[in-house]
Amino acid sequence: MARKFFVGGNWKCNGTVAEVNKIVNVLNDADVPSADVVEVVVSPPFVFLPQVKATLRSDFAVSAQNSWVKKGGAYTGEVSAEMLVNLEIPWVILGHSERRSLLKESNEFVSDKVAYALSQGLKVIACIGESLAQREAGETMTVVSEQTRAIADKITDWTNVVLAYEPVWAIGTGKVATPAQAQEVHASLRTWLASNVSSGVAESVRIIYGGSVNGANCRELAAQPDVDGFLVGGASLKPEFVDIIRSASVKRS
Numbered sequence: 611m612a613r614k615f616f617v618g619g620n621w622k623c624n625g626t627v628a629e630v631n632k633i634v635n636v637l638n639d640a641d642v643p644s645a646d647v648v649e650v651v652v653s654p655p656f657v658f659l660p661q662v663k664a665t666l667r668s669d670f671a672v673s674a675q676n677s678w679v680k681k682g683g684a685y686t687g688e689v690s691a692e693m694l695v696n697l698e699i700p701w702v703i704l705g706h707s708e709r710r711s712l713l714k715e716s717n718e719f720v721s722d723k724v725a726y727a728l729s730q731g732l733k734v735i736a737c738i739g740e741s742l743a744q745r746e747a748g749e750t751m752t753v754v755s756e757q758t759r760a761i762a763d764k765i766t767d768w769t770n771v772v773l774a775y776e777p778v779w780a781i782g783t784g785k786v787a788t789p790a791q792a793q794e795v796h797a798s799l800r801t802w803l804a805s806n807v808s809s810g811v812a813e814s815v816r817i818i819y820g821g822s823v824n825g826a827n828c829r830e831l832a833a834q835p836d837v838d839g840f841l842v843g844g845a846s847l848k849p850e851f852v853d854i855i856r857s858a859s860v861k862r863s
């Protein structure tokens with residue numbers, strides 16, 4: 611079965627009420643391939659989730675950027691998976707490298723979050739990726755397979771997981787992985803999944819690329835056989851996000 615192209619927009623810690631309205635209006639007016647061809651998910655900061663959910667076109671979905679590792683309670687400043695479910699937010703991004711590095715989220719903690727979010731019925735965009743030093747030391751596959759193994763150890767059903775390969779050196783740097791570099795890691799991840807999880811999961815799980823994706827480089831990346839879409843940061847706040855969504859058509863041509 612073909613993997614449906616997936617384009618996520620991670621707005622990170624950006625936006626005002628007015629700016630959010632502007633982005634939503636651009637998306638609502640955009641002419642893009644149908645939902646059978648591309649799944650589009652935008653991820654605003656928590657405080658804007660209700661606004662975006664209420665105003666965004668119904669063929670695009672909304673995601674949170676994080677959720678707490680277990681049931682809510684006395685955890686000041688956190689937002690629980692149950693709250694997202696209650697607000698009918700279907701997706702959550704977990705394990706983003708900014709949280710791994712700045713907030714010291716470990717592989718173990720991220721995988722506990724993934725397992726808990728899935729147990730509550732959320733769909734998860736799970737992020738993995740190596741730093742520049744790790745890539746230069748030839749450790750890319752070791753790092754990303756350890757990050758993936760931590761998740762694989764805690765979950766059995768991958769149906770609601772999208773794996774986002776986001777090399778840290780490409781995030782927000784303007785330094786995009788070459789299509790060959792992205793394809794190499796995605797294909798190796800699929801091989802790893804086939805050996806360590808199952809051939810079915812390896813075949814069906816979507817592996818998307820993130821790191822300086824823009825309107826100019828998306829089509830060449832999308833043409834790679836194991837690139838099933840994107841997680842876009844900076845460019846998801848701009849009208850060119852629409853061009854990135856349209857790159858889904860590369861898979862059909």
Ligand SMILES: O=C(CO)COP(=O)(O)O
Nearest residue numbers: 620781782821822843844
């Ligand atoms: O971190 C990212 C998406 O989650 C990528 O960010 P940029 O597209 O800004 O490099």
